[in-house]
Amino acid sequence: MVKINPASRHYRNSAMNDFAHQQRTNVEHLSDCGHNATGADLPACLFVQTVEQSPVAISITDARANILYVNPAFTQVTGYSVEEAVGCNESMLSDKRTPAAVYEGLWSTLQRREVWRGHLINRHKAGRPYLADLIIAPVMDEQGQTTHYVGLHRDTTELHALEQTVRNQKVLIESVIDALPMAAVLLDEENRVVLDNNAYKSLVSDLNVKEPVRLFLERLEADLGDEWSRLCGAHKPFRDKEVCIERGASRPARWYSCAGTWFVNGDDSVDAFFHSRRQTYLLLVLSDISRLKRQQEEIRLSAIKSLTAEEEKTGSLREALSAAIHQMQGPMNMLGAVKGMLERRGDPANTGLLDLLGQVLAQGEESVATLQACLPQGDSQAFVPVNLNRILRDTLEVETERLLAAGIEVDWQPSAVLPAVAGVESRLRSLFKQLLDNAIESMSRAGSRQRELRVGTAADGEVVRVWVEDSGPGIAPELRLKVFEPFFTAKGGGRRTGMGLALAQDVVNQHGGMIRVAPDCHQGCRMEVHFHACGDLAADRMAAHA
Numbered sequence: 001m002v003k004i005n006p007a008s009r010h011y012r013n014s015a016m017n018d019f020a021h022q023q024r025t026n027v028e029h030l031s032d033c034g035h036n037a038t039g040a041d042l043p044a045c046l047f048v049q050t051v052e053q054s055p056v057a058i059s060i061t062d063a064r065a066n067i068l069y070v071n072p073a074f075t076q077v078t079g080y081s082v083e084e085a086v087g088c089n090e091s092m093l094s095d096k097r098t099p100a101a102v103y104e105g106l107w108s109t110l111q112r113r114e115v116w117r118g119h120l121i122n123r124h125k126a127g128r129p130y131l132a133d134l135i136i137a138p139v140m141d142e143q144g145q146t147t148h149y150v151g152l153h154r155d156t157t158e159l160h161a162l163e164q165t166v167r168n169q170k171v172l173i174e175s176v177i178d179a180l181p182m183a184a185v186l187l188d189e190e191n192r193v194v195l196d197n198n199a200y201k202s203l204v205s206d207l208n209v210k211e212p213v214r215l216f217l218e219r220l221e222a223d224l225g226d227e228w229s230r231l232c233g234a235h236k237p238f239r240d241k242e243v244c245i246e247r248g249a250s251r252p253a254r255w256y257s258c259a260g261t262w263f264v265n266g267d268d269s270v271d272a273f274f275h276s277r278r279q280t281y282l283l284l285v286l287s288d289i290s291r292l293k294r295q296q297e298e299i300r301l302s303a304i305k306s307l308t309a310e311e312e313k314t315g316s317l318r319e320a321l322s323a324a325i326h327q328m329q330g331p332m333n334m335l336g337a338v339k340g341m342l343e344r345r346g347d348p349a350n351t352g353l354l355d356l357l358g359q360v361l362a363q364g365e366e367s368v369a370t371l372q373a374c375l376p377q378g379d380s381q382a383f384v385p386v387n388l389n390r391i392l393r394d395t396l397e398v399e400t401e402r403l404l405a406a407g408i409e410v411d412w413q414p415s416a417v418l419p420a421v422a423g424v425e426s427r428l429r430s431l432f433k434q435l436l437d438n439a440i441e442s443m444s445r446a447g448s449r450q451r452e453l454r455v456g457t458a459a460d461g462e463v464v465r466v467w468v469e470d471s472g473p474g475i476a477p478e479l480r481l482k483v484f485e486p487f488f489t490a491k492g493g494g495r496r497t498g499m500g501l502a503l504a505q506d507v508v509n510q511h512g513g514m515i516r517v518a519p520d521c522h523q524g525c526r527m528e529v530h531f532h533a534c535g536d537l538a539a540d541r542m543a544a545h546a
């Protein structure tokens with residue numbers, strides 16, 4: 001081993017020559033072993049020049065880490081000149097802040113004759129600490145003993161600060177997103193989730209789906225139709241798009257208000273290293289508005305309930321007055337017929353009777369006219385596209401208490417997509433209420449133990465079908481047409497006047513539809529109502545939420 005004289009240029013060269021000689025020996029050794037030693041024919045000085053001119057800080061030490069050689073890049077990184085470094089221990093570079101365990105790991109790796117890679121906190125000669133990214137490799141002699149070490153290191157302080165800033169920002173963004181009370185999810189161009197928050201993760205169990213965002217995208221596409229394609233195509237931000245997510249029969253549906261923002265980012269994949277590519281991301285924010293919706297729904301339902309109660313009162317009054325007019329008209333028709341007959345006979349003896357009959361008839365007609373004037377006027381609402389699923393569901397809600405009290409099990413089967421029907425909501429509500437009331441009454445009257453009410457809708461092309469089916473005693477085949485006649489009642493002197501189905505028929509006629517008792521129904525009664533679809537797309541879409 002050569003004697004160390006840090007100030008001697010000669011030493012540096014002889015140490016380098018030593019090192020080069022060692023390398024050559026290693027290369028020759030490799031050749032002997034049959035390896036392809038490509039550097040074997042190169043002059044030794046080339047190795048020296050390569051190390052000298054390397055832009056990476058290189059140091060060569062003896063087996064105790066005493067520096068034998070440093071290249072100019074080492075001086076640039078550490079601030080120590082050749083003269084200052086050579087002869088000193090590598091530990092002079094230490095800032096004394098690297099944990100002892102790191103050094104222990106370093107040395108135990110080197111003792112196993114393995115290469116150590118890692119980071120150490122060094123101190124520049126000027127006094128400032130810097131982060132050194134280090135590779136230390138043992139150099140072995142022919143007997144496999146470590147004679148030297150070669151160290152390569154670079155200052156990665158800035159890179160580390162940059163990486164740390166990015167990491168901090170990521171943590172900050174993730175914490176902020178996680179703290180949001182609403183679900184947030186970031187999607188790439190293939191709708192893959194890139195980032196999500198805790199509120200989004202909890203949707204997985206709430207909605208019982210693996211990737212909730214798929215459900216939301218499907219719903220937005222179905223509900224917004226062309227508008228959704230336009231928003232996605234132009235990457236236009238959107239907000240307040242309400243989406244209803246069904247959670248099965250036993251759990252109430254959830255409502256979300258969706259907002260989306262698109263932004264463009266540089267692609268960080270290797271493919272985009274030379275040819276920069278842009279990736280478009282969609283940030284979807286989903287706010288649960290179920291509570292608000294429920295409150296709105298309660299307000300709407302209570303308004304419908306009071307409206308229905310009002311309509312029912314008016315309906316009963318109309319029914320009673322119509323019955324009275326009908327009752328009066330029967331005897332008056334008879335009196336009219338008698339008067340006509342007496343007049344035709346022309347017997348002067350009947351003159352007094354004819355006068356009397358005339359007075360009675362005139363008074364009767366006046367009374368009928370008075371009663372007719374008292375008939376409550378029907379509503380004059382305009383026909384609008386109506387979602388029958390919603391009307392039926394509202395009516396069922398209004399009837400909930402009666403259904404529960406009567407112990408009736410309801411099977412509600414709305415069609416997932418139902419075309420709209422042109423109609424007057426209040427009249428259609430009273431029509432369905434009449435059918436439900438009839439079903440409840442007949443099941444309660446018959447005292448059936450099993451009380452089932454099946455209500456459903458379906459679309460057959462242009463025809464929208466509605467059915468209300470009960471498990472009551474049913475209607476005898478010979479009465480299936482008669483039940484729609486005014487004042488026909490099979491209920492034997494009950495509160496009703498027998499105008500219910502006649503009025504229901506009236507409403508169906510006003511809507512250009514058809515109502516009948518299903519002829520093929522052998523158990524219970526199945527009322528079928530058919531309407532023509534008006535083909536309004538907006539109402540079509542509403543149907544899915546009913």
Ligand code: FAD
Pocket residue numbers: 059060061063064065089090091092093094095098103107108111120121122132134136149150151153
């Ligand atoms: P210790 O690690 O206990 O060191 C005490 C002395 O013993 C030191 O002289 C150390 O070099 C030597 N020593 C410890 N264990 C062994 C062993 N198993 N075999 C031989 N000698 C041993 N450290 C830095 O902080 N920064 C650097 O840039 C750096 N570069 C290095 C480059 C090379 C090529 C080598 C071989 C080592 C390098 N080291 C570096 C490690 C350095 O030698 C010290 O181990 C380290 O700085 C800790 O020194 P210390 O005095 O605090 O304690």
